[in-house]
Each structure stands twice: as C-alpha cells, then as structure tokens.
Amino acid sequence: MGRYVLRRLLQLIPVFLGTTFIIYTLVWAIPVDPFAGKCGQRPCPPAYVAAMRAKFNLDDNLFVQYVKYLGRLFTGDFGQTFSGTDVSTLIANAYPITVRLAVVALVIEALVGMTAGVLTGLRKNGFADNLVLVATLMLISLPVFVTGYILRGLFGTPRGTSFVDLIVPGIVLGSLSMAYVSRLTRTSIAENRRADFVRTAIAKGLPTSRVVGVHLLRNSVIPVITFLGTDLGALMGGAIVTEGVFNIRGIGGLVFTNIQQQQGVVVTGVVTLLVLVYLVMSLVVDLLYAVLDPRIRYE
Amino acid sequence: MFIRKAALVSLPVAVALLAAGCGGGGGSTASSDNSDGTVTIYETEPQNPLTPGNINDAGGIKALDELWAGLVGYDPDTAKPYNLMADSITSSDAKVYDIKIKQGWKFHDGTTVKAKNFVDAWNYAAYGPNAQLNADFFSQIQGFSDVHPEDAKAQPTAKTMSGLKVLGDYEFQVTLSAPFSVFPTKIGYEGFDPMPDSFFTDPAGFAKKPIGNGPMKFVSQTANQDIKLTRFDGYQGQDAVHFKDLDLKIYSDLDTAYSDLQSGQLDFMEFMPPAALVGDKYKTDLQGRNLDAGLIDIDAVALPSYVPGYDNLDLRRAISLAIDRDTIIKQVLNNAYTPATSFFSAHLDGNTPNSCTYCKFDPTQAKALFAKSGFTGKLTIASNSDGGHKEAMTAICNSIAKTLGVPCDFVPQASFGQFRSMITSHQATGMVRSDWGADYPSIEDFLNPIFKTGASSNDAVYSNPKVDALLTQADSTADKDAAVKLYQQAEKLVEADLPKIPLWNEKGTGGYSSRLSAAKLSWKRQPDVSSFRLAPTS
Numbered sequence: 001m002g003r004y005v006l007r008r009l010l011q012l013i014p015v016f017l018g019t020t021f022i023i024y025t026l027v028w029a030i031p032v033d034p035f036a037g038k039c040g041q042r043p044c045p046p047a048y049v050a051a052m053r054a055k056f057n058l059d060d061n062l063f064v065q066y067v068k069y070l071g072r073l074f075t076g077d078f079g080q081t082f083s084g085t086d087v088s089t090l091i092a093n094a095y096p097i098t099v100r101l102a103v104v105a106l107v108i109e110a111l112v113g114m115t116a117g118v119l120t121g122l123r124k125n126g127f128a129d130n131l132v133l134v135a136t137l138m139l140i141s142l143p144v145f146v147t148g149y150i151l152r153g154l155f156g157t158p159r160g161t162s163f164v165d166l167i168v169p170g171i172v173l174g175s176l177s178m179a180y181v182s183r184l185t186r187t188s189i190a191e192n193r194r195a196d197f198v199r200t201a202i203a204k205g206l207p208t209s210r211v212v213g214v215h216l217l218r219n220s221v222i223p224v225i226t227f228l229g230t231d232l233g234a235l236m237g238g239a240i241v242t243e244g245v246f247n248i249r250g251i252g253g254l255v256f257t258n259i260q261q262q263q264g265v266v267v268t269g270v271v272t273l274l275v276l277v278y279l280v281m282s283l284v285v286d287l288l289y290a291v292l293d294p295r296i297r298y299e
Numbered sequence: 300m301f302i303r304k305a306a307l308v309s310l311p312v313a314v315a316l317l318a319a320g321c322g323g324g325g326g327s328t329a330s331s332d333n334s335d336g337t338v339t340i341y342e343t344e345p346q347n348p349l350t351p352g353n354i355n356d357a358g359g360i361k362a363l364d365e366l367w368a369g370l371v372g373y374d375p376d377t378a379k380p381y382n383l384m385a386d387s388i389t390s391s392d393a394k395v396y397d398i399k400i401k402q403g404w405k406f407h408d409g410t411t412v413k414a415k416n417f418v419d420a421w422n423y424a425a426y427g428p429n430a431q432l433n434a435d436f437f438s439q440i441q442g443f444s445d446v447h448p449e450d451a452k453a454q455p456t457a458k459t460m461s462g463l464k465v466l467g468d469y470e471f472q473v474t475l476s477a478p479f480s481v482f483p484t485k486i487g488y489e490g491f492d493p494m495p496d497s498f499f500t501d502p503a504g505f506a507k508k509p510i511g512n513g514p515m516k517f518v519s520q521t522a523n524q525d526i527k528l529t530r531f532d533g534y535q536g537q538d539a540v541h542f543k544d545l546d547l548k549i550y551s552d553l554d555t556a557y558s559d560l561q562s563g564q565l566d567f568m569e570f571m572p573p574a575a576l577v578g579d580k581y582k583t584d585l586q587g588r589n590l591d592a593g594l595i596d597i598d599a600v601a602l603p604s605y606v607p608g609y610d611n612l613d614l615r616r617a618i619s620l621a622i623d624r625d626t627i628i629k630q631v632l633n634n635a636y637t638p639a640t641s642f643f644s645a646h647l648d649g650n651t652p653n654s655c656t657y658c659k660f661d662p663t664q665a666k667a668l669f670a671k672s673g674f675t676g677k678l679t680i681a682s683n684s685d686g687g688h689k690e691a692m693t694a695i696c697n698s699i700a701k702t703l704g705v706p707c708d709f710v711p712q713a714s715f716g717q718f719r720s721m722i723t724s725h726q727a728t729g730m731v732r733s734d735w736g737a738d739y740p741s742i743e744d745f746l747n748p749i750f751k752t753g754a755s756s757n758d759a760v761y762s763n764p765k766v767d768a769l770l771t772q773a774d775s776t777a778d779k780d781a782a783v784k785l786y787q788q789a790e791k792l793v794e795a796d797l798p799k800i801p802l803w804n805e806k807g808t809g810g811y812s813s814r815l816s817a818a819k820l821s822w823k824r825q826p827d828v829s830s831f832r833l834a835p836t837s
Contacts, residue, residue, distance in 0.1 A: 042748065
C-alpha cells in the first residue's frame, strides 16, 4: 500500500512538468502582443511596454521563459499579473470559495442522488422509479445556465461566500451530476439485490435496514464513489458558467478572464494547481476502493 | 464662473430632496437621511495598481475618481470644467501656465496638499524608467523628451521636466513646449492628480493602500472581488459624497449585475445588458430609475489611406452616403445610439450639428458617386467581433452592399489586441472600426489624436498639412472662442477629405436601484458619486 502511494506520488512529477510546459506554451503561443490593446485606441507608451516585456521575460525564447518561471515557482513564487497583483493572492482569494462551492455541490448531489438511487433501485418500475427517471432526464437535458438563470431569478445572487450562501449555486452546479449519481446508484443497487451475499444476509434474518445499509449499499457504491471523486476534481476546477451566473468570484472565472487577457502567469499557476488537485483526488478515490472492498488490494 | 453654474445645477437636486422629505442636502447627520449608509456599485477589475499615473481603464478610473481630486473637475451635467483643487489657472500665451491651488486641502494621511505634490507626481509619471501608462499625457510639457526619450531603450538625460517649477507652497508654473490652449481642460484627467510624499518613498507599498486627496478614502481591496472606500470627512471639494461607505463590487457578467440591480443588491450600473435594451425593457424594469449619460464619444470606420483604391474621395463619400444609420441603430443597436452628424460628440461645446454633409443616407447620390469612383473589387470592414461589434459592422456592410451593389464583408478579429496591432502596424486590408471616447471634454481631443499627421490614434493614416497647420494654430490660440473656431475650420477640412466615416454617438444608458433616490451618470460613463442620495428608509 505504502509503495503504491509512493509510486503514484512520484508519477505526479512528470505529469506536473508536462502540464505546466504545455499550458505555458499554449498561452504564450497566442500570436498577439498582450499589450497591443491594453491602452484602448491609442498605443501604450513604449517605455511601459518595454518595462513590462522585460519584467515578464517576454523577449526571451519560450524555453528560457519557462525555466525562469519554473525556477520561481519552486521558491513558492507564483509570479505576478500585469497589474502587479501576486498570483498567489488571487488564488488565495478565489480558491476557498471554489472549494466551498464544490463541497456544497458534492454533498447535495451525493445525498439527493444516492437517496433517490437507493429508493428507486429497491423498488424498480414503481411510481417513485418513474418519477425519478423523468426528473433526472429533465436535469440532464437542461443546460446549467438555464437552471442557473431560473434559480437566480428566484433567489438572487449569494450575498456572501459562506456554505449557506452557496446552497443555491451548489444545487445548480450539482444538478447534472445528481442525476448521474441517482442513475448509477439505482443500476448498481438493482444488480446487487440479487447477489448471493444479499440473499445470505436476508436468509440469516438480518433486519432490512442492515441488509440495505451495510451489505447492499457498501458493495454497490464503488462506481458511485469513482464518479463522485472525479466529479469533485472537476468541481474544484471551478465552474465558469455557474460562477458567472451567480457572480461567485471563484477559480473558474479567474482562469477564464485571464485567458482572455493573456495573463499566462496566472493561467499557468492556477491550472497547474488544478492538475495537482485532480491527480490527488483520483489517488484518494483509488485508495478508497481498498477501504470499501477488501477484495481490492494495492501492492 | 464655473462655480456659479454648478450651484445652479445643484438647486434642482436640493428641491427634489426637500420634496422627498429628506430634510436637505449635505452636512446633516440625522439618521433619517441615511447619510451613514452604504452604496454598492458595479465595478470591473482594475488593470493596474490604483495610482493615477498608471491607470487608464474604466474600472480603475472609477475608484480613482473617488480617491483623488484633481485641479479641475467636470460638471456632471454639462461636462464643463470647473476649478476643483485649483484656485486659478492663468496664462497669457497658452504656453506658460500659472497654477494656484486652494489652501487647507489634506491628503487622507493628514498631510497638506501642496504645489510640489502635483509637480512631483507629474515628474514621476512622465519619467521613462517608471514605465507609467499615462506618461504620454505629459508629453506637451517642456523637457518631456529629456525624461522620456522616444526610444524606449535610450536612457533619459534628466529626472525632472524643465517646464515644471514650484513657485511656493500653493503655486506652481507649467511651461509647455508649444502653446496649447486646451491644457486647463486636459488637466482634469486622472493622470494629473497629486501624490502625497509617502508615495515616492515606496510606490509599490503605496499601491496596496493608496492615499489620495479625494472625497473618499481607501479601506480595502480584494483582488478580483471588491474595493471598499469610505467617506473622507476632511474633504473640501464641492463633489463630496452624501453617504458613508462605497463598495465597488466586481462583476464579470452584466446580466448578473443587472438582476442584482433590480433586487437592490447592487445600487448603480453605468451599463445596461443588451437584453435589457431590447424594446427599452430597462425603462420598465427600473421604473424610471434609468439614466442617460450623454457620453462624449464617436464611433466611426476609418479608411486607411494605404489600402489600394481607398485613396479615392468619391468612393469614401459614396460609402458614407450608403450607410443607413437610422435603420441600423433601430434594428441592430437597440436605439442605444444617435446618428453622428459631425466629427465630434453632440454634447461638446463647439460641435456644429450636420457639419458632416456626407453623414446621411442618400442612395441615389451614393450610387452616382460610386459609379464615378470606378472602384472595382470588394469592400471589407475589420473589427474584433466581441462586444456586439460583429452585428453592427455586418449591418453596415449589408447597407453598403445593398445600396452600391458592391460585395462587402465583415472581417472578424479574434481579440481587441489583435485588431489594434493590425491597425498600428498598418496591415489592414480594408476599412476598420475606429471608435473614440474622449479623455477630456474638448473638441480638440477629437482632432489632434485622430487626424494630425502621425498622431497616436490616426487609424486612417491621414495626413493633410493644412489640417496640421490649423490645429497647431488653434492649440496656440489662448482665446477660447477663437480657438474653437479654428478647430471647427480643421473639422471642415477633415470633412472634405473624409478619411473616417462618422457613424453614431453612443447615448450611454445606466440605472440605479430603489435604494437610491438620485444618481447621475457622467459623460465618460462613470458614476457621479457626489450626486448619489440614499432613499429614506421607511
């Protein structure tokens, strides 16, 4: 187990180097001078442009730029935006909000989705099953911004960034996955209901709650956990649409505006962080398998 | 003279306040008039640290306008300049200006605003190695080329401009390298604001907690989220605010901001989302709390002289006459614009309506001129396609194509930056969108930067020695009315050559929430915060 974790962690290094280099290259490969349109209809003063180009090493070749950037990154310096704001400050402002939103969305989708999944899985083709089927179909077919605009119209934009403030955006953000989770749980439960270990448990005379709650659910939940794990990784990458609709100043909007402004330093810094989060999340999910299902072992 | 006018203007506001039972204007501390309340306004992330020398974006200027007070302010209704921090600005030859400033004004840190705070600030902003965005605004001051050589790699030979001289604690002298009669209007631009002594010892640290001399002082700035300001009680200017805290909240989506405006979570917006403009929906949405700015701007298309075939006056006139401005404004632009009939904004002193004789829709004459021009081939208009420009430019092309029977294509550009670098490197292959918003309210700002040979925003690469000579003569005419006449003559010459085709002026619509009882929108599309009054809470 320990060796497995170590191996997975070591794999992060090449992935980290590769992604940062690709992102850095892509952002700087945009064939436009980032200072061409910065001063509106007039060109910026040449002294300003020259100073900025020097500050951001824009006149070096790409490889030298990248190595310089990486060198600063290893000393914990994420660099600065063109406006002189530390990228680390931007991340520190935006990331807690995004994480809170992701957690709210995840809790909502896991609770509602799994409850609906268990209920429908146990009573296949009943009224509840059909109701959930129609409801999930609707959620899947509605684009996020539609649900977003409807709920914003009803509840307004959040007034703060606490967990409670973020419930409505969390519902919007989690609605699509909620539908998937309920479908996944339903299928998995329905399949395992006829499994030998469930029949044994029932035959032993265990109460239904224990049969469903422990024996059935625990063994049915693995695909759902996989889904939720990667989904949390994706949610923590920020949700451009939901954040935009509710004016939540999270990481998604930050990446989006900075791609538009060609602030390569910000984009690279944030996206690198997101890649790391995603990798760590998938590692955690893999380790969870072993906890849930003793048949799975990592050597 | 300006002060008297401003007093007249404030009269209706006072009347309105009395009518609303607010118990009068400023100075009152009674809780019924909400003078200790908070106002939240729409904001975009400033593109640079909040210092006057380095801010040129609308989001940054919005915060600067409250943090700082310049020598000159502009009347929110008429855009006319009045002396704000300046006591007097005098000159006999439009070349040497003697500026006296009012005494007793303080920076937010308690230090007195003196003449040297202006001189030091201007020298700092102009100095090349400081790489300030607004450096070019000081280019008319004598000695600018010594502190800011044209070649960015060259070392400056001086640290201060020879044209700036401190004459006393409250008086300084500005010598320009050539006479410029509009200088007293120009110095209302934010780049000319004074800086306290603490700025010069640590500019980077200062930017994190800026100290100005304006009606509000800095509280906090959270990058990409908000800027918080609070009333500066020691403020002496006439544009003091009538509430306590100002929260500039950053939005990335206009629709979201608009829904907050309707629900009262946001109090002021200087933009309306396009969806709200359709059928004047915003007027009913806001129940009369909508505002018209009277923006000082002009939208146009430039016909670069280096494009083959465009060097043909008949063609340029035919194109202008073929654009059905009224219909396009009605059908594509949601009535948010008025057709341009001159090269200036209709809200400017010295503007002559209908001075552009070819700025109308006349298909018959257009066809005749086009036939005379002998132009063959295809016309194109280039622009960045975001921000609704694609729709407008396509409509213009269609109008031209329909009238003249010549193919016309819109050439989209991926970004504004890409579009501008195409123009500045003279690589356009057809017409280009070329809009202009004034830095300061003067017709001079619609001529010198745009039509003078080699000017910074001469997108058409237009050059006419007669125009250059007239502009120089107008610049050096100290008498205001005489100068205006000369600028108007220059406009006539430009009109005859038609290097740019005026299209329309944007009205600029904004709105405020039901939490406010009064608000104004300025000519540069900024909130006039001093006119804000919180509605009495019942």
